[in-house]
Amino acid sequence: MKKPLLGLMAALMISAAPVANAETIATGDLGLIIERAKGSVLLVDQSERAALARIEGLGDLSHASLVYSPDQRFAYVFGRDGGLTKVDIVKREIAGRVVQAGNAIGGAISDDGDLVAVSNYEPGGVRIFDADTLEMVADIPTDSKTIGLVDAPGDRFVFTMWDTGETWIADMSSGKPEITKITDMGENPYDALITGNGRTYITGLFGEDGLTALDLWSDNPEPIRVLPNYGRGQEEMPVYKMPHLEGWALAGGEFVLPAVGHHEVLWIDADTLKETGRTKTHGQPVFAMARPDGRQVWVNFAHPLNDTIQVIDTVTKEIVHEFKPGPAVLHMEFTPRGHEVWLSVRDAGKVMIYDTQTFEKLREIDADSPSGIFFTSRAHRTGL
């Protein structure tokens, strides 16, 4: 009974905080942490290494992500239940909420911050909303579960169809979606990412081996097969073990890819998209995330080995540090310049903060079943 009580006390203490902190008005070093069981988000301060407030009433956050407005004041939280919730991190309250579909799977914000897009399973497709008002400005049905939605430079959104294997590029610069369709991306794409420069879009495939890339700088992007002999393939891995592709790290000139169903990460040359190496790991990797300078990659693992973190040096591709933060390490987020990292340790009810040079633990923060951690600096980056 001890844990729930402590959790409650933490909640009470946090709820009391906003009054004292109401004048905090610089938003560059803030962040939100998804509390997946409670349907709430925890507002945190990187510099203070502290929780500031809890904001509740966001619906089903069992699979949730969020993006930030360019001024780093508003977060748009995409819930599993199709809820799109606009959170005001200055006032520490919900500024708006719509339930825009039955089952959603992530979203994105346009490079100018004017539009927020959500991709949906039920009904399949993408809906685009005015970032100010949350009024729908475009409805793009796709007749398919729609995954891998990202923003790209030039007021564009890119997304992919599970059922038909098509990727669509929706250019919103005229105010109405102008759609470019790319077919033959492969069988059952299940997730996708865009590189930080907005040039390369990569889908992971569930229905066949390998991945598929697009060069969005090309006038007529064509599917490029990546690692066609590697992947889930015939092994029939259950989909819940597939790593999130947004966990891909770009370290120097290489991607680091969590291998599917194997205890290793794969290294891929970012230019040629060819494999350049493999590193054996403690378990099946879920996220392989590069410290912002690209010198280290931090890896967490699937159940039941999800109490462990390994740190890989990107020059030697060797593991240089391993430790056990606690049960169910679900997510990692680096401070924007990489000197510290925050880890969600779900079953400990804690977020833990580490120095990335010394690996020393600097602080623990109470949180209720924490999962995704999102710092406001994401506002200034493409595809996050």
Next chain:
Amino acid sequence: MKKPLLGLMAALMISAAPVANAETIATGDLGLIIERAKGSVLLVDQSERAALARIEGLGDLSHASLVYSPDQRFAYVFGRDGGLTKVDIVKREIAGRVVQAGNAIGGAISDDGDLVAVSNYEPGGVRIFDADTLEMVADIPTDSKTIGLVDAPGDRFVFTMWDTGETWIADMSSGKPEITKITDMGENPYDALITGNGRTYITGLFGEDGLTALDLWSDNPEPIRVLPNYGRGQEEMPVYKMPHLEGWALAGGEFVLPAVGHHEVLWIDADTLKETGRTKTHGQPVFAMARPDGRQVWVNFAHPLNDTIQVIDTVTKEIVHEFKPGPAVLHMEFTPRGHEVWLSVRDAGKVMIYDTQTFEKLREIDADSPSGIFFTSRAHRTGL
């Protein structure tokens, strides 16, 4: 007489503005513009494309730059007169000021935001200050004019000596500077940069041809000669025409270098540091700055051709757009995701804002002899 009067009116209008905008409380999309003649900075809002307030009393800003605190609340402005001024952009006032040397040439902020360093001509050396209090915490005399000061991951500062050709790395992680000295960087380094990942430090040389690079990931960094047959060399270019190295663009896998004393930019492979191409330009380039996605490089030019901008496509290395914003285009700053660019047009007394996709002019803002433009998103990047 018309221009000064308009300038005065603009100043009055701006001074009145803060009241109307006093509730702006998120700092992610703000910025400061150096007003070099007046010794003031203009607080601007990217999303509103508007000036919010003028903050005066910063001394000699004829050669000035600034860095931001991680929370994007404070700017540290480095003036030519050795003044280090801490500006509170939330309260829109000076929060502190020290005149720490007789003649300074730029500064940097540590990755954790705790320390601000300034490099000085008179007396030569680097001084390091507590970012909160502006109290000096370290004085590092170098017996040389000191240039090219940058921050590097791991609480380090890197800087270079004009007179002795040495580069020093000061590691501040223990609280006191631990110095690593690298000799033989070349004759009379005049400026330097660090790449965005904090790995490569490059100095430009005045006393001999070429540049010198260091791999800061190496345990024992050794000088690497870059373009040894290219540079100022025997041509005896006056130093005031040397391009600022921080203007170097990293576009994809290549650097774009403003050629010294020639009407061209040079392309250098970021891995091998070998030349990969040249593009003829309208004049002697001063800044060659990549749009954040790396697809375009915008170039401005030295007097008397400094009324013109050329835009280069980084795939074809060809000029795709040219226009004349007005007299004396001194600096450019992209919005963090690159959809717009702000230009300082000093002799027009204007900052001009353009769409980078359509090249359409979106807005003009009055400013008094504007030069450097610095958006708060720099807080989250290394070496800016």
